[in-house]
Amino acid sequence: MRNLDVTTLRSFVAVAELGGVTRAAGVLNLTQSAVSMQLKRLEELLGVPLMDRSNRAIGLTAAGEQLLSYARRIVDLNDEVMARLTDQVFEGEIVLGVPHDIVYPAVPQVLQRFATQFPRMKVNLVTSFTRELKAQFRRGECDVILTTEAGLDIGGETLTTKPLKWIGAPGGSAWKQRPLRLAFGRFCIFRAGAIAALGEAGVDWEMAVETESDRTIEATVSADLAIHTMIEGTEPRHLEQIDHGGQLPDLTVQQINMYASDKGRKEVMRHLTDMLRQAFKMM
Numbered sequence: 001m002r003n004l005d006v007t008t009l010r011s012f013v014a015v016a017e018l019g020g021v022t023r024a025a026g027v028l029n030l031t032q033s034a035v036s037m038q039l040k041r042l043e044e045l046l047g048v049p050l051m052d053r054s055n056r057a058i059g060l061t062a063a064g065e066q067l068l069s070y071a072r073r074i075v076d077l078n079d080e081v082m083a084r085l086t087d088q089v090f091e092g093e094i095v096l097g098v099p100h101d102i103v104y105p106a107v108p109q110v111l112q113r114f115a116t117q118f119p120r121m122k123v124n125l126v127t128s129f130t131r132e133l134k135a136q137f138r139r140g141e142c143d144v145i146l147t148t149e150a151g152l153d154i155g156g157e158t159l160t161t162k163p164l165k166w167i168g169a170p171g172g173s174a175w176k177q178r179p180l181r182l183a184f185g186r187f188c189i190f191r192a193g194a195i196a197a198l199g200e201a202g203v204d205w206e207m208a209v210e211t212e213s214d215r216t217i218e219a220t221v222s223a224d225l226a227i228h229t230m231i232e233g234t235e236p237r238h239l240e241q242i243d244h245g246g247q248l249p250d251l252t253v254q255q256i257n258m259y260a261s262d263k264g265r266k267e268v269m270r271h272l273t274d275m276l277r278q279a280f281k282m283m
Helices: 006-018 021-028 032-046 062-086 106-117 130-138 191-201 214-222 266-281
Strands: 092-099 121-128 144-149 157-168 180-185 205-211 228-231 253-260
Touching (some): 021 032, 121 130, 144 266, 180 228, 205 214
Antiparallel strands (some): 144 253
């Protein structure tokens, strides 16, 4: 009887999801050679090639794609069993602060995985602006925060760097109007840069909506009454990036940063931060 090794399957899943051995090795805290050896061992065990190495970017073969869904389930089931039977010391609450506009799509996936592995740990999700989240973190009110910033403070870690994009209603025409109608929060960190870019490009604009409610902004933009800016890949399904063909100025890039304080719960916090790190690298 041949048995699959969970550690090897975990490496296979990481390589498939992150798109390469180097990034997977960083997340798994292994050397590249160790991950490559595990992949080779898995292919030898199954007797089929799992990775398509014909291009510079590693892809999956048909057999690899078939194995991936099984491997995810096996790894998740293994983690759930271990958590259920050995999680007695992992009880309590972690407060996670995230800006509203980067909650999707990564954070719900992380919360689901974390709850499976640590069912007795409660994650209290707090959404606010970057400035307020950093203030709460300094006061010890949040254990982990994510931020959107142009730079990085001491003690932080940049998870990914993404460009800002103009966002509008699907198939909308609000971006063609002049003066250009904008919808922004009063404390939105992207607001000043967007206005400066419009000024440099000579695009007339007016503030159609100025609010503290992200839902109000989304409703206005989805009604094609104004446009907004968001980090690439974080726009909700009812909004889309505007294909303006150069009629709107390019925007700056933003860093998604993470700041964490273990407060004596190093192991469980390490798991949560690893999950966040992996999820945002996949964006």
